Amino acid sequence: MLRDGRTSPGSWWRIGAVIVVAAIVAWAFMHVAVREWRRTRSPDARTELVVMHWSGDGGQEEDQIVDASLRAFEDANPGIRVRRVNPGDAGSFYTKLMTMLAAGEPPDVFYVGNERVPSFADIGLIRPLEPFLEADRAANDPTAIDLADFYPATVDAFRFDGTASGKGALYGIPKDFTTVGFYLNLDLFERAGVPVPGNDWTWDEFIAAARAIGRLPDATGSEFVTWAAMLRAYLMTEGVDVKGASFDDLTIEDPRAVAALERLRAWRHDEDNTLTSGKSKIATGSSVFLSGKVGMAGPFGRWVVPSYRKIPKPGQPGGFRWDFHPLPRGTTDANIVLTVSWSIAQRSKHPDEAWKLVKWMTDDRSQRDLAKLGLAIPTRKAAAMGPEFSDPAQEPANDAGYLQAAERAQVVEWPVNPQFESLFASSMDAALKTGTIGVREAIDTFLRDWRSESASPLAKADLSPMPWRGLAIAGATLVITAAAWLVVWSRRGPASTARRREERAGWLLASPWIIGFLAFMAFPVAMSLVLSLARWKGVSTLDQAEFAGLANYERLLTDDARLRTSLRVTLYYALIAVPGGQMMALGAALLMNLKVRGIALWRAAWYLPSVLAGVGVSVLWRWVFDADGGLMNRMLGAAIGAMDASLAWFGAGPTGLVPPEWFEADAAVWGAPAFAIMSFWFMGGTMMVYLAGLQQVPVDLYEAASIDGAGPLRRFVSVTLPMLSPVILFNVIMAVIGSFQVFTQAFVMTGGDPNNLTRFYVLYLYNQAFEFYEMGYASAMAWVLLAIVLVLTVVLMRTSARFVHHEGAPR
C-alpha cells in the first residue's frame, strides 16, 4: 500500500472502502446491541408477551389488522407489552416456531393449525386451556369465554385425547375457520346450459355439470384437488372416513370408500375434460380458476376468496361471474372444518397474561375485524352472521353456503405422527393424480407404509433419554485431547523464537476462521452424528431426545419405502443430469472458445442463469413445465405438429406423440428428467471450468495433430478430451455431488409430488426434519447421504485413473 513512503490515490480508495465497510458492519451490530441494551435497561416494567402469527393469503392487510388489534390490547392492558413476530406465510411460520421451540424460547401465544394439534400437544408444547376457562367461570370474569358461542366443530378441532384430535383436552381457542366446497364459474354454467345447483346439490349434479362444461370448446369441467383433508371430506360425504375408532383401525378398505375413490379416479382418468385436477402445481388453488376456463374449482375453503375477488367484473376482459357452493352430498351431507387457533406455549412464563391475550384476539370484535378480509369465517356464530363476513356487496353471494355447511361440518382428526397425512396423500396421488396405479393398489401401499410406520421400533414410547452428560464429557475430553496434541505437535523439535512467533501469529490470524469452523461447522456436524442415534422431535428441547441406538439407520436401510423411492428418483436424475450436463457444458465451452466477435457477450449470456436465485428460477421453470400452457410443451407440441405435418405430406400417419405431463401422469418417466433438463440451464459454472481447461490446452498439440493428419473430430478425441480429462473428472465429481443435493427446485416446483416421484433424497430429508420433526432420522439420512456420495466419489477417483491424464512430469 505504501510505496516510497507515499500513499497512492489507489490506496486511498482502498483505505476509504475499508473504513466504509467497517462502519457498515459496526453500525449493523450496533443497532442490535443498542436495541438489546435498551430492552434490558429500559425502565419498562411491563410484562412482555411474544406473539407469533402468519399472514399468508391475508397478506399485509391481515398483518395490519393483527397489529392494530395487539396495539389495542396493549392500550387496554397497560401492564403488558406485546412483541409481535410475523415470519410470513404458514410454512415460514412453522419453521420459525420450530427453531424457537427447540431453543426453549417459544413465543407465548401463537397460531396453531388444527392439523398440528396432535403432534404439538403430544410432546407438551402447547398448554391445555380448560383450567383458564374454569378459573374465569369461577371468578365470574366478564371476559370469560363461553364455548357454546363457537361453532362446535371448530372447538373440537383443538381437542386432543393423547392419541388423536377431535376430543379430549382443549389446546387452542379457534380464531377463524372455513368449510370447503367448490367455486363455480357461473358464466360457464350458463354457456353450457346447466342450471346453477342449490346448496344441497349432489355428486351426480356435480359431475353432470362438469361433463356439460367439459364439452364446451376450450373449457374443462372442474378442478378437483386431492389433498389429504379434501379427500377425507369427499369420503365423509359417502359416510365413511379413513379412520375408524382409532388410527390403528383404518376404514379405507370399506367398500364405500373404495367405490368413492374408484369413481373419482374414473372421472379423472377415464373421461376427457371432465376433471383437470392439477395438471401441475400451477393448476391448483386459485390460478386455474382465474383463467375462466374451468367450470368449477375445489374443494377449497374460504381462503381463496381475497384473490378471487380480484377477478374482473363480467364484461371486462377476463371477467366472469362466480360463486361458492359447499361440498356436494353423496349418501350423506358432510363437510369439514379447517381452522386455526390462538394457543399458549407450555413454557410461557406469563400464562395468565397470555390467556388474556388469547381471549382478546378471539373475542367478537377481533373476529369481526378479521372477517372483513373475507379470508376466513369467524368461529363465533354471532360474528359469522354479522355484516363483516356476510357482505352482500362482495362476492361470493353465497356466504350462507359456508355457514350452512358449518352446522354439519366435522373435524378432520389427525394422529400424533404427522407422516400419516403424507403417506395418505402420496399413495392417493399415485391412484388419483398420476393414475399410475389403481385405487386398490394405492390403498394397499398406504396401509403397508402406515403399519410399518406404526410398528417401527422408533414408534415405541419407551426409549431411555439421551446420556447428554456423558456425551458432553466425552466431547470435551476429545476436544481437550485434540488441542493438547496439537500444542505438543506444534512444539516438536527445536524451533527458534522467531519461528515460534511466526507460528503464533499464523494461528492468531487464522483463529477467526478456526473458531467459526469449530462453532458453526464441526460442532453441528458432530452433533448430527450424535442425533442420528437419537429419537428427537425437532420441536422440543434437546433434553427430550431419547437414545435410539442404530434404530434410525436400521429403519432407513431396511424399511422405508419412501427412502428407496427417493434414492431411485435421485439416481435416475443423476444418470441423466450428470452425463447430459457435462456434454452440454463441454459443448457450450467449445462454442465459447471460438474466437468470434462479441464472444465475451455470449459467455456472459450463457453464464447468466447460474447466478440467478434458486426460488425465483424454480417458480419460472414450474411454468415452463406446466403440462397445459407451459413453454416446454408448447414447443414440443409445435415440433410434433410439424413432424406430423411432414409425415402426412409423405402420406404416412401421424406420430401419435403427445408432450408429456411432466409432473402429472407421466411423472414416473418424465419427472426426474424434467429437473435434469432444468439443471442444464445452470451449466454456466461447469462451462467456465471447461473453458478454462480448454484454454490451457497448448495450441502446439492441435497444430501437431493437424500436421499429423487428424481432422477436427480426431483432434477432439485425441487431444482435447485427454488434455481435459482431469477437468472432466473434477466436473463429474462435482456434478455427482450436486445431483445428490437437489432440493430447492423440487421443493418449490413439486414438493415431491406426485406419489414421491420427484421426492429427491434431500427433499425427503427435509420433510423428515422439518415436516415430521424426526430430527434423529433426518440426521441419520444425512450421514447415509454422506456415505453414498463418498463411496461414489472414491469409485470415480479409482476407476478414472486409467482415463485421466495428469499433466506435468513427476518432480
Next chain:
Amino acid sequence: MAEVILQSVGKVYPGGVRAVQGVDLHVRHGEFIVLVGPSGCGKSTTLRMVAGLEEISEGRITIGGRVVNDIAPSDRDIAMVFQNYALYPHMTVGRNMSFGLERRRRHGSLLRALLSPAYAAERRAETARIQERVDGAADLLGLQPLLHRMPRELSGGQRQRVAVGRAIVRDPAVFLFDEPLSNLDAKLRGEMRTELRILHRRLGATMMYVTHDQEEAMGLADRIVVMKDGIVQQVGSPTELYERPVNRFVAGFIGTPTMNIVEGDVERDGGVLALRWAGGRITLPAGIAVTGTRASIGIRPDTLAPVADGPFRGTVQSIEFLGDRADVLVASSGVRLNARLPTERARGLREGDTIALGMPGVAHVFDGDGRRAG
C-alpha cells in the same frame, strides 16, 4: 524433388498488421536452410505458412512442384518439430511417433478387418510396416529404450529427440523446425545441433529451420535467411553473410562478438574518401563509392589490434578473459570499441590504461542508409 519455393509471400493479420512481406526464397532439394532474425521478424510466421498453420495472405508457396496455398497441412508432405515439442502427453513415445502414420492408414478400420479376412491381413501388414518405421526412427535416434515411456517421464533432450523422431517416421519431403533447441540448456543445445547436422546428412532431406540464435544458424545452415521486420535482408551461406553482409543490420546480427560500428561524416579529398568522427579520421579503402555525407564502418572485434599510432585511441574500460582470447572494451572519444585480442597481447593491459587500436584487417563500409558500400 522436394524444393520449397516462396514467391512474393506475405502475411497480413486482421487489423492490417504486416508480419511478412515479399518473401522470395528458393529452398533447394536436400538443403538445410535456416531462417534467423530477432523476435517478431516474421521468420516463424514464414515457416508456419509453409507448414500450413498460417494462411498465406499474399504470394505463392510451392512444395515439390505443387502449389500448397490451399492444401491442408497434413497433405503438404511436411513434418514439423515444435519449440515445446508438442508431444501428446497421454501417449507413449511409440504412439506419439506412430500417431501420424496411424492417421494415414489405408486399412485402418477394425470393423472391416473383423468382417473381411483379406482386409484383416492388409491391416496387419500395415501395422507391421508402421511398427517397422517407428523402430527404424527409434534406432536412428537411440529412442528404442524409451518407446514405452510417457513424455512426462523424459528429460528435455529426450523429448526433443522424440519430437524429431516423430517427424522422421513420417518420411516427409520437407522437415520444418520451429526453434526446436531453444528450450534446452547450452550444453545440450550444442550436442543436439551436431546431431541434427549429422541427421540431415544421413536423411538428405530438405529442412527449413527457424531460430533467433545466429550462432545456431551459422552452425547448421547450408544457407541462412536473415529477416527483419517481415522482410528478407539477405540470403546466403554462413561465410557469405559473415564476410559480405549487405547492410549494417546483417553485419551487426551475424558474428560473435558483435561488429563495432563507427559512424561519421564523409570527407572527399580529391579522389580519396575518408570518414571523420568526433575522435578521429580514417581513410576509406580505394574503390568504394559512398553517396551522401554520412557513412559508417564496421569492424569485427577480432580484426582490431593494438597499433602504436592506431586511429582509435582510448582508455581500457574492461577486460574479459575467455581463455586463448580476451575481449577488451576501449572507450575512444565518440565511440566504444570491442577488441578481441589473443590473450598474450592483452595480458599486459590493465583497466584504465590508454591504448591505441588499429585494424590491419578488413573493414566494412556502409553508406548513410546502412547499405553496403562498394
